[in-house]
Amino acid sequence: xxxxxxxxxxxxxxxxxxxxxxxxxxxxxxxxxxxxxxxxxxxxxxxxxxxxxxxxxxxxxxxxxxxxxxxxxxxxxxxxxxxxxxxxxxxxxxxxxxxxxxxxxxxxxxxxxxxxxxxxxxxxxxxxxxxxxxxxxxxxxxxxxxxxxxxxxxxxxxxxxxxxxxxxxxxxxxxxxxxxxxxxxxxxxxxxxxxxxxxxxxxxxxxxxxxxxxxxxxxxxxxxxxxxxxxxxxxxxxxxxxxxxxxxxxxxxxxxxxxxxxxxxxxxxxxxxxxxxxxxxxxxxxxxxxxxxxxxxxxxxxxxxxxxxxxxxxxxxxxxxxxxxxxxxxxxxxxxxxxxxxxxxxxxxxxxxxxxxxxxxxxxxxxxxxxxxxxxxxxxxxxxxxx
Amino acid sequence: xxxxxxxxxxxxxxxxxxxxxxxxxxxxxxxxxxxxxxxxxxxxxxxxxxxxxxxxxxxxxxxxxxxxxxxxxxxxxxxxxxxxxxxxxxxxxxxxxxxxxxxxxxxxxxxxxxxxxxxxxxxxxxxxxxxxxxxxxxxxxxxxxxxxxxxxxxxxxxxxxxxxxxxxxxxxxxxxxxxxxxxxxxxxxxxxxxxxxxxxxxxxxxxxxxxxxxxxxxxxxxxxxxxxxxxxxxxxxxxxxxxxxxxxxxxxxxxxxxxxxxxxxxxxxxxxxxxxxxxxxxxxxxxxxxxxxxxxxxxxxxxxxxxxxxxxxxxxxxxxxxxxxxxxxxxxxxxxxxxxxxxxxxxxxxxxxxxxxxxxxxxxxxxxxxxxxxxxxxxxxxxxxxx
Numbered sequence: 001x002x003x004x005x006x007x008x009x010x011x012x013x014x015x016x017x018x019x020x021x022x023x024x025x026x027x028x029x030x031x032x033x034x035x036x037x038x039x040x041x042x043x044x045x046x047x048x049x050x051x052x053x054x055x056x057x058x059x060x061x062x063x064x065x066x067x068x069x070x071x072x073x074x075x076x077x078x079x080x081x082x083x084x085x086x087x088x089x090x091x092x093x094x095x096x097x098x099x100x101x102x103x104x105x106x107x108x109x110x111x112x113x114x115x116x117x118x119x120x121x122x123x124x125x126x127x128x129x130x131x132x133x134x135x136x137x138x139x140x141x142x143x144x145x146x147x148x149x150x151x152x153x154x155x156x157x158x159x160x161x162x163x164x165x166x167x168x169x170x171x172x173x174x175x176x177x178x179x180x181x182x183x184x185x186x187x188x189x190x191x192x193x194x195x196x197x198x199x200x201x202x203x204x205x206x207x208x209x210x211x212x213x214x215x216x217x218x219x220x221x222x223x224x225x226x227x228x229x230x231x232x233x234x235x236x237x238x239x240x241x242x243x244x245x246x247x248x249x250x251x252x253x254x255x256x257x258x259x260x261x262x263x264x265x266x267x268x269x270x271x272x273x274x275x276x277x278x279x280x281x282x283x284x285x286x287x288x289x290x291x292x293x294x295x296x297x298x299x300x301x302x303x304x305x306x307x308x309x310x311x312x313x314x315x316x317x318x319x320x321x322x323x324x325x326x327x328x329x330x331x332x333x334x335x336x337x338x339x340x341x342x343x344x345x346x347x348x349x350x351x352x353x354x355x356x357x358x359x360x361x362x363x364x365x366x367x368x369x370x371x372x373x374x375x376x377x378x379x380x381x382x383x384x385x386x387x
Numbered sequence: 388x389x390x391x392x393x394x395x396x397x398x399x400x401x402x403x404x405x406x407x408x409x410x411x412x413x414x415x416x417x418x419x420x421x422x423x424x425x426x427x428x429x430x431x432x433x434x435x436x437x438x439x440x441x442x443x444x445x446x447x448x449x450x451x452x453x454x455x456x457x458x459x460x461x462x463x464x465x466x467x468x469x470x471x472x473x474x475x476x477x478x479x480x481x482x483x484x485x486x487x488x489x490x491x492x493x494x495x496x497x498x499x500x501x502x503x504x505x506x507x508x509x510x511x512x513x514x515x516x517x518x519x520x521x522x523x524x525x526x527x528x529x530x531x532x533x534x535x536x537x538x539x540x541x542x543x544x545x546x547x548x549x550x551x552x553x554x555x556x557x558x559x560x561x562x563x564x565x566x567x568x569x570x571x572x573x574x575x576x577x578x579x580x581x582x583x584x585x586x587x588x589x590x591x592x593x594x595x596x597x598x599x600x601x602x603x604x605x606x607x608x609x610x611x612x613x614x615x616x617x618x619x620x621x622x623x624x625x626x627x628x629x630x631x632x633x634x635x636x637x638x639x640x641x642x643x644x645x646x647x648x649x650x651x652x653x654x655x656x657x658x659x660x661x662x663x664x665x666x667x668x669x670x671x672x673x674x675x676x677x678x679x680x681x682x683x684x685x686x687x688x689x690x691x692x693x694x695x696x697x698x699x700x701x702x703x704x705x706x707x708x709x710x711x712x713x714x715x716x717x718x719x720x721x722x723x724x725x726x727x728x729x730x731x732x733x734x735x736x737x738x739x740x741x742x743x744x745x746x747x748x749x750x751x752x753x754x755x756x757x758x759x760x761x762x763x764x765x766x767x768x769x770x771x772x773x774x
Contacts, residue, residue, distance in 0.1 A: 051437035054465060074729055075467025075487065078441060082461060086536060103462065103490045105730070107767055143729030149473060166773045170766065172726035339559035342461055342530030343492070379557065380494055380767045386553045 002066040003040050007031040007207050010310055018064070021124040023193075023205050030204040030307060032247065033064055033211055037254045046226050046257050054078050056112055056215035062251060064211055065119050072119045072148045074105035077112050077215050081223040081372070087340040091357050095370040097229065099220065100343060101377060106167065108299075108346070108377030109216070110140035113240060116212030117201045118144035126199035128153065130192055132185030134237060135164035135298045136377055141201060142173035153198060155185035161298055163381040181293055183304050203240045204307045210244045217248030220372065221258055228263050230369040233355050235348035235376055236267040236276055236322075237302035239311040246314045263372075265320040267311060268355035270295030270327065273303060276311055280322035285309055296327045296385055297347040299376065321364050325354035333357075334379060346382055349375030389453040390427050394418040394594050397697055405451070408511040410580075410592050417591040417694060419634065420451055420598050424641045433613050433644050441465050443499055443602035449638060451598055452506050459506045459535045461492035464499050464602050468610040468759070474727040478744050482757040484616065486607065487730060488764060493554065495686075495733070495764030496603070497527035500627060503599030504588045505531035513586035515540065517579055519572030521624060522551035522685045523764055528588060529560035540585060542572035548685055550768040568680055570691050590627045591694045597631045604635030607759065608645055615650050617756040620742050622735035622763055623654040623663055623709075624689035626698040633701045650759075652707040654698060655742035657682030657714065660690060663698055667709035672696055683714045683772055684734040686763065708751050712741035720744075721766060733769055736762030 007016040011029035052058035056077025088096035101109035130153040138154045145152035152173040193200040273293035290303040333350035352373040359365040394403040398416035439445035443464025475483035488496035517540040525541045532539035539560040580587040660680035677690040720737035739760040746752040
């Protein structure tokens with residue numbers, strides 16, 4: 001039995017009944033899943049999760065699928081939160097954690113969102129799924145669609161990492177390489193969903209990927225003993241993880257599982273594609289599209305994100321920050337993290353360390369802050385950057 | 388407090404006190420860790436593990452490190468056991484599981500053994516570690532040595548997968564590429580350990596990697612509710628996982644956690660390097676070195692294994708089998724597993740499916756058997772095989 005009460009627009013607040021296959025609100029903004037939190041509170045408490053299934057589905061009352069056996073799962077989530085003491089000393093922090101999302105199925109954090117989205121798409125009888133992707137979301141959709149026995153049509157930039165193309169092809173997805181960026185792919189997907197009736201699982205254009213990503217926040221709280229760190233540093237492309245974690249924090253506070261204190265939320269972007277950083281510093285409510293986006297961190301090559309206004313709200317209300325780092329800094333910090341802790345991270349993951357260094361220099365971070373970095377994927381998906 | 392009572396030779400049964408840095412027995416055969424099982428039985432029971440740390444260290448009483456905080460860990464082990472219903476139907480089995488080792492740190496099962504070995508090497512004050520490797524063990528040693536702050540010297544075949552070389556270099560290991568196979572690398576490592584005093588962590592030449600691998604068997608029992616499947620199909624290079632699982636089964640039976648029934652154990656090798664298969668069918672107690680070993684499954688390119696006699700004993704006493712499959716069969720089954728279940732497996736992992744098909748044809752497997760396949764690593768480490 002699902003605890004979902006409605007879908008609600010993140011902007012105009014209009015509500016929709018659940019159990020229908022929906023994309024955006026009629027106003028064009030993302031829909032968010034709302035739960036009957038009173039009923040959840042009567043059913044589960046923080047202690048309930050101990051000994052449950054070792055995946056994000058351990059929090060199934062706070063996820064949209066009515067029954068656990070309806071989840072399309074490969075064991076995603078409940079990834080390790082690794083204390084990085086050597087790295088902390090190297091950069092001058094007392095307490096540093098890395099949430100290691102590389103050990104997800106498909107070797108990236110995208111597994112969470114697509115596990116949730118494909119589960120609901122199957123349940124609500126979508127037939128054919130389609131997605132625009134900078135790379136890792138494509139690999140995850142291909143895998144979960146295969147697991148669900150569904151057809152997937154994937155649109156990626158032509159210069160996507162070879163790992164992403166190969167993983168999609170092996171899983172039997174239909175792959176189209178596009179001369180352009182994820183936003184160009186998104187336009188094709190929107191057109192195809194109109195003309196072919198395919199269901200568009202673009203992040204925040206369907207309501208469930210963010211629910212999967214939300215579990216990052218639930219896990220962080222459980223793994224830290226139902227408290228949160230001082231600062232979270234997150235590499236931001238579409239930003240669904242940032243928005244999802246914040247949603248999780250609000251739900252956990254409403255349930256009485258955590259108090260009202262929040263981490264300062266930091267968005268890290270690539271110098272070659274930093275629309276959120278630019279908008280944050282310019283005091284804008286929404287971000288302008290970034291022209292000529294380019295970075296080795298393919299997951300950060302997102303010139304325009306539909307959830308920009310939600311991200312900017314969170315960064316500001318948490319007294320957080322937004323910071324851009326260069327490709328050279330990311331490359332350097334892939335190496336530093338590997339040599340210090342044995343984790344071969346993605347350039348997006350390394351970007352969070354590059355950001356932390358700069359924020360220590362600027363005084364935004366103090367050496368006493370407890371900081372969590374998110375490594376969103378495995379360096380093994382970026383072998384083309386190394387030789 | 389450690390429950391280790393002694394190290395015992397697997398062949399001549401001579402015993403050694405624990406807490407010394409040891410390689411082989413004086414007779415030249417592998418040493419195995421023996422525990423005070425009576426004392427363990429008084430401390431833990433199957434129900435004790437529920438809610439413990441989500442890594443192989445949840446079984447720390449059955450592992451050699453005295454205190455949990457002495458483990459050099461990146462969250463290895465406790466990987467998902469995935470029911471593969473679609474794949475089962477495709478090949479004609481009623482119940483098929485895949486133990487997915489690709490979601491370990493360093494994306495392979497080698498993380499388990501090296502986490503245990505590096506933990507003990509650090510504890511027993513080894514200074515510098517060295518290893519011969521077909522690829523994935525090297526990546527794991529590089530990572531755990533970095534995590535432990537130790538120096539690692541790695542010797543691999545020159546034509547090792549690029550992923551393995553890159554992951555080692557990023558983690559700061561000293562990498563030497565050798566014109567030859569893992570056995571040639573092993574000869575260099577043996578020489579270096581004599582002349583330089585480096586500690587040799589070759590599998591089964593030090594006693595703790597097998598303890599890490601043993602947790603595969605503990606997890607299988609816990610994940611199936613403290614029972615075992617009918618058949619285990621395992622891709623066999625050095626064979627440490629096979630030997631380790633069997634050791635776990637014996638320890639669990641002595642503890643009263645499982646009964647005396649055992650799975651039939653199946654070793655799958657590559658047609659281009661099948662010394663165990665050859666010896667099994669020839670009725671030999673040990674295997675002859677395989678000449679001109681060659682296969683795309685780099686982890687199976689092990690022409691001679693020091694634990695050959697242990698593997699052959701297990702295959703026979705479990706009424707198991709040994710079977711060789713071709714590189715083409717592995718390539719085909721990488722695709723079939725990805726399209727059926729969304730798992731992008733290594734060629735070694737795919738080999739277990741190729742083996743299962745043949746064993747169904749031969750009648751060794753019946754459609755009613757409950758079978759577990761081991762996917763030992765991620766297909767992402769073998770991108771060079773796909774284009």
